[in-house]
Amino acid sequence: MNDVSRNTLEPVGGKHGVALFAATEEEARHFGEQLLRLGHSSDMAMSGGIASAIGWTSSNPPPTVLLVDLDGDPLPLQSIQDLIEVCDPACQIIALGSRQDIDLYRTLLHSGVFDYLSKPVPLDLLASVLSRAQGHALGEIQSARSGRTIAVTSVSGGGGASTVASGLALLLSTQRHSSTALVDFDRSNGDLALLLGYEGDAGLAGALASEEIDARFLQRAMGRINDRLYLLAQEPSLYADANFSTEHLLTLGASLCRMFNQVIWDLPAGRPQGSLDVLAHAQTRILLTDFTVQDARNSHRLLREIGDESAGQHLLLVANPSRQGQAGIVERSQFEEFVGRPVDLILPHAGQVLGDSLLTGALHLPSAPAFQAALLDLADLACGRPLRKQAPGTGLVGRLKSALTRNRSAA
Template identity: 35%
Template sequence: MNAPWKPGASGQRDPFHAFVCDDHSFDLLRVVAAEMGWAPEKVNKGGMRNAVQSLSITASPQILFIDMSESGDPLNDINSLAEVCEPGTVVIAAGQVNDVRLYRDLLASGIQDYLLKPFGADQLRDALAQAQAVFFAPRDAGPERPHMTTAVIGTRGGVGASSLATSLAWLLSDKRQRPTALLDLDVHFGTNALAMDLEPGRGLTDAIENPSRIDGLFIERAMVRASDTLAILSAEAPISQPLLTDGGAFYQLLEEFRAAFECSVIDLPRAMLIQHPHLMSDVNVTVVVTELTLAAARDSIRILSWLKTNAPQSRVLVVANRVHPGAPEISRKDFEQSIERKVDVLIPFDLKVASQAAKLGKTLAETAKGSKVGAACNTLLDAVLGAAEEAEADEGRATSSKKGDSLLGKISDLKSMIPSRRKGKASA
């Protein structure tokens, strides 16, 4: 069965496994398997349930024959099989239901062929030969696109960086149909999986504790699927259990993402810039999420300065999030003057949309369709894709950077922009 983040290599798989319900099919499959040079003992008694139990603890074969005669809900059982089947496995199903709608639904779910029982030896040989040809046929990967890695960094806690990271990943995977990985690096308090009503699993903590296990197969099994084109790797590590790492596991994960996905979105806590600066070495686009406040302006200046020095290859976008319709603490014009650049995207505050997203367990972008917030999220998507194209066009060119004015000078200028706040303090 074909998952969208299928690694390029198929690994060392058995060529064939079969799970059948009746003696006639069992005997016939053993004979035909031997003719094709496959081990007859790979033909097993038992149908779908036995197959799911077996494949949950062993590697999937190149070709899987599954008897669905005892299945009460074939489509639901196929979905259960897909959960334990490694990507790339070619599946042939057999059953006693002669229904063209079922046949079409099974093919749409990823099944290669469906044989009506009882089937003959020639029919079986043809189906297996075709499945073998499909497995070894060159994969049509479509137009080649360079992998895009986007880091989303909040200048302050609570500015909504995680909300925008999940929204961006959802838009890339759903609206643009790009296989996308979402990595939540807030190991103890991450909310990416929670925002999509998913259990985070142990994938990220396992990766940190055992970096040597990280490979294509680990990625397939450890990531939680949000949809056919979106997978999440996150954690809810116990707060009494610090996870010590030199960051090597994170770097290896990003390397595997490049092989298995078209896009990666990293929800990157700002403290990671201090602890693991190497994470930014291959980031194409950095989204700096801020609010229009004095504290956020100060930290925006510091983070933008750090990015200019330590990640010069990355295109930086500044997003002002949760902007209230009334007068913000600092006006957009003064904020832009203080950070010496434009705010690329402004996302308005909408309590109703945010509350609805939380209740439904959906991303902000998905819930906000048709609203101003939804339009702003789409603007963010277009800006990220445009910045990635510019970064790709500029790749290989020498970049030069000049030191700006001192941070303390910029921060001093900021304080003069909010006289009402200072006046209030004086009168108090």
């Protein structure tokens, strides 16, 4: 889970707090948006890569943290040495790039680079590394983060959070091959076990009741869904006690992050004890809403409660039309104006197809292909990956046109 830290990197001794040199203009704009969301100046995200960074550093006050993109440089290690020679020794250099090469990473660290980030860089990871770099510049030692927490909740009851959370977990574990844990925090009416086809207790009650969190206990107690997906849940009970501390719950979350790459929490809309604390510390927060007056009011209230993204916590407002046909629907533009932020993604209405699939077993996402594709987009957004770009003519309409063309050609 995220340790809430300082929101911004203040300039030290008149220096720039953060300067970033991306390989292209498009990437510079993207990184500029991320810096702005973290409370920095977007003007300090420039293009030109490491070559521009060398020229800029030679004639400007040194920043506290300097990020340089190595993509497109034929001799990145030599360029790093050239940058180090002209850069202030107190400046922390962070390299960016598309190469996932452990030898390159080790060589960069031996050269004096603070860290190397593989693109695309999730907002929360960028915030975490910037915070550690600033702490290092001030003589502080901060541990690197391991796994990450994704909290999913509806602004109102019946918003489909359990379906979305279970769908994300399935897609991350199967399509994105990520080691994933799924926590069903609805201890009274949880249904993730039903959605995933798992029977029996899955360790949550024992984990909350234990005095200490034991990783070996969690491994044995959690329900195994597939090779990369494990469920932490309990048998639903109307008398589920709340005899656990917030600190104990956050320790549980931190332990899961050390065991898994992605930890998804399904948080009930009723906000039981601990759910707001999980939201406050999650790296990615997904709020599900519908375009209704009630959900607009609830979204506005919850957004004020949990704050913005300046601490590096990625916030996604997602419209899930689970109440299709309900009265009181408002226009998207009116909804966004009222809540004060845009909707990041709209999930297509899946109808009764997914519910019907439970009659024969676990949730079957391929029975609703449009919903599954949108969920995969949401999974990528939650993990900081860019959305997949569809080629012209793809999608359902494009496939139908291609099929009709082939039929006419055959005739």
